[in-house]
Amino acid sequence: MLVSINWLKQYIDLDDITPEELAEKITKSGIEVDSAEPIVDQIKNVVVGYVKSCEKHPNADKLNLCQVDVGDEELQIICGAPNVQAGQKVAVAKPGARLPGGMKIKKAKLRGVESQGMICSLQELGIDDKFVQKEFSDGIFVFADDVEVGEDAIERLNLNDTILELELTPNRSDCLSMIGVAYEVAAILGKDIKLPEVAIDYVDDAATDHVQVRVETPELNPYYGAFIIRNIQVGPSPLWMQNRLIAAGIRPINNVVDITNYVLLEYGQPLHAFDYDRFGSKEVVVRTAEKDEKIQTLDDVERTLSEDHLVITNGKEPVAIAGVMGGADSEVNDETTTVLLEAAYFDSLSVRKAAKDHQLRSEASIRFEKGVDPNRVKEAGLRACQLLEQYAGGEVLSGVAEFNGLDVTEEVVTFTSDQINRVLGTEIKADEMEDIITKLRFSCERDGNQFKVTVPTRRGDISIVEDMVEEIARIFGYDNLPYTLPEGAGQAGRLTEKQQLKRKIHQYLQGSGLNESWTYSLTTEERSGLLVSPEVREQEPVPVQLAMPMSESHSHLRLSLLPELLASLQYNIARKQNDLALYEMGSICINHDKTVTKQPAEQLRLSGALTGLWMNHPWQQEKKPVDFYVVKGILEGLFEFVQINGVQFEAGEVDGIHPGRCAVIKVKGDTIGFLGQLHPALQEEYDLKDTYVFDLNLDKMYEYIEKEERYQPIPRYPSISQDLAFVVDEQVPSSNLLQAIKDAGGSYLQKVEVFDVYQGEHMEEGKKSIAYSLLFQNPEATLTDEEVDQAREEIIQTVKEKFNAQLRG
Amino acid sequence: MKERLEELRNEALEKVEKAENIKELQDVRVSYLGKKGPITEVLRGMGKLPAEERPVIGQLANDVRESIARAIEDKQTELEKEALEQRLREETIDVTLPGRPNQVGGPHLLTKLIQEIEDLFIGMGFEVAEGPEVETDYYNFEALNLPKGHPARDMQDSFYITEEILMRTHTSPVQARTMEKHEGKGPVKIICPGKVYRRDTDDATHSHQFTQIEGLFVDKNVRMSDLKGVLNTFAKKMFGEDREIRLRPSFFPFTEPSVEMDISCKICRGEGCSVCKGTGWIEILGAGMVHPNVLRMAGFDPDVYNGFAFGMGPERIAMLKYGIDDIRHFYINDVRFLKQFHQA
Structure with a gap:
């Protein structure tokens, strides 16, 4: 909502406060003022001048030489505008004037003739092209005759105004009107408010004799009033009204349209003016549209309606989409003499739906969508009648043809001052509360600290005590609230x-x-x-799809974090960042049905993707690319760090992973994820070189954590180490061999580690040698050689039986 | 004989002095002090001496021996010291060459910031609550006083999956779920960080996915001044002790009264600059007293309990705190971005 300070001054005295101070106060009391800016920048010394004569420039065809009376002197001004003529009153920038955009006006010679200033167009005065009426859009602005020569044109054109831009929250639609803003400002400043006085000189002819109103859908249209104004002369609206519309961001059109817009801004009540003679009947019928019914709206677009849309009809066909836009056939034009003026209350949801379906969000539809004040609908109609009488020569017929089923009851809220203070943590006295309520212009009955407040319908957002808490708090000032910390027993917070x-x-x-x-x-x-x-795949999940995605790239919920993580690798590599190790912790969404019927399960996963060099230390000739065992080492360390024991890596297969370099990770036989090199085909798709990934089920990992930590005494007796190398078939997984060694090694075997793997020269085809280093220890005594030898023999025998493993000499 | 011994002493001491290494020194020791050395030989000829001279000569011979031995010892120490110095000189390396790089990773800025905020509130007695990202319409909207048809829950603004299931648009459903679990008994004191989703087109300031941290405190006799106090503590710890806060009235369907919290601008200290758009204040979070309808729907009696809630956007806070100009940085994972926030 754009609020003109000059306009606001009509309702409230603002002489003792600057626009900036006012903006600050409004912001702090509830409505954010986005900006408080002069309507145009740095303008000065522009006056009304009278063009006494206008002749062709002796040396230039397209220029005119004008003698202009500016009150205290006469200036010779050269003007290139095609519409300049003798007898016009115009805006003159005198020498020394300053125009928006930093332009300074000086005396100058143009083609040998002196020019002592400039006759201005509205655009040159800083008014946006879109607000300039057609007749002045390509030339200078010409005043109506009611201005005085020499008077300040800046003031006349309202170029000394400041505009506040209010950022309204949805509950404060009352401030979508100048009067609403005036109430708000009056409450904040504690000032009086002057509302417009509506007085109409009715002609002796009843509106109801000329039009009837029938509403078929009272729940969607609880009030419809039709006023008749005749003998209208369509023409420009007065300059002050145009100025105010421009300040509010609305383009002036003609007096009838401008007046409806003016009242919309003043009262927050949208109105619509029909050409009575082209309405098509003497009956207004409001109903929902029929399917595929058509209407040509006044923007000359043919629109197809549906049963969701409320329409105003003449009994036969639609003449307007209720609250959204009128029809072209009954639009007010230059020939209009009689106006049927609509002042109505339309259901907000219905207007929202229609405005959205036709993409016609307008000043009018926005106000209906947020809800207008039921007590101001008819009043706004009357205000428009008054203005049509004053500024369009209209004669207002007495009475109104109406349908009225509108609920105009006011909400009553009762509370005690203690109740309010308890919620706020304040000690506001009952007298002070009453004062605040009075400033808000809510009526209030008070008995000691008991309050009974009747809330005017313009404040439809207030209905419960909490709403009154807010009203009192914001006028009292949140700055005045003390800082306290919650009372009561302290509670310890910690992570689970x-x-x-x-x-x-x-x-x-x-x-x-x-x-x-x-x-x-x-x-x-x-x-x-x-x-x-x-372990996710075996549940046969179906990826969850959005009903209305915004793009194909974000249309489905993921079943793995890896595909997008790989995209991140790709992004970096395209930017020459080649050595990458990324991981992510995040949820996947597991749904089992083709169509989602219930809230799908979510699972937390931990995934990583690594590529390029893992270690790069060039000057000492150390360079190591990431490989399977680098990543496996990271994971083994992780399991040790979080205390998950007995993790097994088994050769396995996962779609998209190199079949020979893929390990399924299990704990106690339960799969918790996998690790592997990306399949070359997929690597190519992502433009990646060798890339290794892992993906773990964090929820399951959590289950296998050994939470108990116990002390183990440090061994006091020496240990004995032994190395054993076996030759086995190359298919035998080293971990199987290792497990067998552990099982056979007896209770003194503390640790087994692989220290060498060999295959190739001096080795039989299809065989490999694996060397293990074994550590024996007896925690209670010094081990004897016999004990170790016995264990060693047991191991050799066992692996020979199980894997046909030969001890390597 | 006396002369001979003196001669030997001088000769030996000279050789010791000249010895350039341990080996030469050993040779001197063997040739002069050995069993076949000249001093032993001199002593062997002592029998020919008159009895009164023998002790004198014997004494002298021992002196000579000892002085040679001492000289050798001293020289040896000296040579060893030199040798060590030599070795140390030879072992000198260029300490300015780069070390073998250790891989250092780091947290994502959002994780870092969220943990920081979690820790601040944990310090004030809050717990961290989490909930599903795919939510039901009931928890995402209805339980939060956003009944069907409410303008703030437009289909256009949310990623619906079915009519009843959607990607959560805020982390407030976690509040509703947690309150329900408490079965109408307070206190509930939680913060809920998490990912949320809205139908926005991604650009420098909009993202279809972003994060939120919401806080909730429900108990008997919770005051709005408590909200102000808690937020003030948070703001000072998070942004600096010299920052001020202010509350401005606002509107959210799930709180009444509703406020927005601004902090004083760090750049201009309230004077007004481009960062705070000339106001001297920067909007940080929304908050308010929990709406009685929200309490009621979650099983709390609004006549007995009340509470406050607040919500903030870590991306926005990060962008303000670090001057980040594009929200997409948080989800593209350019390592040149990620690595800037490694310091713990």
């Missing part, structure tokens, strides 16, 4: 174990060199089903 786990994982992965990333949860249809971990 799972939340702590998440932080621990972040800490570990970041310390291990991975960068945390955040990708979008919504992805493409194709990516939504890509790289799904086996």
Whole structure:
């Protein structure tokens, strides 16, 4: 809502406050003032001049030489505007004047002739082209005859105004009107308010003899009033009215349209003027449209209606979409002499639907959508009648043809001052509260600290005590609220174990060199089903699809974080960032049905993607690209860090992963994720070189954490280490061999580690050698060689039986 | 004989002095002090001396021996020291060459900021509550006093999956769910961080996915001044002790009264600048006293309990705090962006 300070001054005395101070006060009391700016910049020394004569410039065809009386002197001005003529009253920028945009006016010679100033167009005075009436759009502005020569044109054209731009929250639609703003400002400043006095000199002829009103859908249109004004002379509206419309961002058109717009701005009540003679009948019938019924609206677009749309008809066909836009056939034009003026209350949802369907959000529809004041509908109609009488030569017929089923009851809220103070934490006295309520112009009955407040219908947002708490608090001032901290028993806050786990994982992965990333949860249809971990895949999930996505790239919910994480790698590589280690913690959404019927389950996952060099230390010739074992090491460290024991990596297969470099990760036989190299085909699709990924089910990981931490005594007796190398078939997984060694090694075998793997020269085809280092320890005594030898023999025998493993000499 | 011993002493001491390394020194020791050395030989000829001279010569011979041995010892220490110095000189490296790089990763700025905010509120006795991102219409809207047909829940603004299921548009449903779990008994004191989704076209200031942190405190006798106090504590800890807050009335369907909280602009200290658009204040979060309808729907009696709630956008806070100019940076994962926020 754009509020002209000059206009506002008509209702309230603002002489002792600057627009900036006012803006600050309004903002602090409830309505954010986005800006408080002069309507035009830095303008001065522009006066009304009278063009006494206008002749062709002796040396230029397109220029005119004008003698202009500006009151205290006569100026010779050269003017190039095609519409300049002797006898006009015009806006003259005198030498020394300043115009918006920083232009300074000086005496100058134009083609050998002196020019002592400039006759201005409205655009030159800083008014936006879109507000300039057609007749002046290509030339200078010409005043009507009612201005005095020499008077300040800046004031006449309202160029000394300041405009406040109010950012209204949906509940404050009362301030979509100048009167509403005046009430608000009066309450904030504690001032009186002057409302327009509506007095009409009715002619002795009843409106009801000329029009009837029938409403078929009273729930959508509880009030419809039709006024008749005849002998209208359509022409320009008075300059002050045009100025105010421009200040509010509305283009002046003609007096009839301008008056309806003016009242819309003043009262917040949209009105519509029909040409009575072209209305098509003497009956207004309001109903819902029939399916596929057509109307040509006044923007000359043919619109197809539906049953959702409320229409005004002449009994036969629609003449307006209620609250949205009138029809072209009954539009007021230059020949109009009798006006049928509509003042109505339309249901907000119905107007919203129609405005949206036809993409016609207007000043009018916005106000209906937010709800207009039921007590001001008819009053606004009368105000328009008065203005039509005054400024369009109209004669107002007595009475109004109306349908009236409008509820105009006012809400009553009762409370005590203690109640308000308890919620606010304040000690506002009952007298002060009463004063605030009076400033708001709500009627109030008070008995001690008991209040009974009747809220005027213009404030439709107030109906419960909490609403009154807000009204009192905002006028009292939130700055005046004390700072307190909650009373009562203190409560200890802490993270849950799972939340702590998440932080621990972040800490570990970041310390291990991975960068945390955040990708979008919504992805493409194709990516939504890509790289799904086996334990998710086996549930046969169907990716969840949005009903109305905004683009194909964000249409489906993901089943894996990896596809978008890979896109992040791709993005970086395209920018020459080649060595990358990213991870993300985020949810996937698991739905089992083709069509979603219930809220799908969500699962927290931890995924990572690494490519390029893992370590790069060139001057000491150390360079290591990321490989499977780098990533596996990171994960093994992670499981150790968060205390998940017994994790197994088994060769497995996952779609999109290199079949020979893929491990399914299990704990106690339960799959919790996978690790592997991206399949070359997929790598190519993403323009990636060798890339390794992992994906873990964090919810499951949490279940397998060993929460108990116990002390183990530090061994006091020496340990004995032994190395054993076995030759086995190359298919035998080293972890199987290792497990067998552990199982056979007896209770003193503390640790087994692979220290060498060999295949190739001096080795039989299809065989490999794996060397293990074994550590034996007896926590209670010094081990004997016999004990170790016995265990060693047991191991050799066992692996020979199980894997046909030969001890390598 | 006496002369011979003195001669030997001088000769030996000279050789010790000249020795350039341990080996040469060892040779001197062997040749002069060894069993076949000249001093031993001199002593062997002592029998020919008169008895009264023997002790004198014996004494002298021992002196010579000792002085040579001492000289060798001193020289040895000196040589060893030199050798060590030599070794240290040879082992000198260029300490200015770069070290073997250790991989250092870091948190995403949003995680970092959210944890920081979580910790601030945990310090004030709040707990962290989480909830689903795919929500029901009931928890996302209805339970929050946004009945069907309310303008703020336009289909155009939310990602619906079905008529009843949608991507949550704020983290407030977590508040409703948590309150329900408390079965009408306070206090409830939580903050709810999480991802939210709205039908916005992505550009520098809009994102179809972003994060929110909402807070809720429901108890008996919660005052609006408590909200002001808690937010003030938060703002000072988060943005600096010298920052001021102000509350401005606002509107949210789930709170009444509703306010917006501004903090004083750090750049201009309230004078007005381009960052705060000349107002001296920067909008940080929305808050208010929980609407009685919201309490009622979650099973709390609004005549007994009341509370406050607040909500803020970590992206906005991050953008203000770090001067980030494009919200898309948070979701593109350009490592040159990610690596700027590694310091813990």
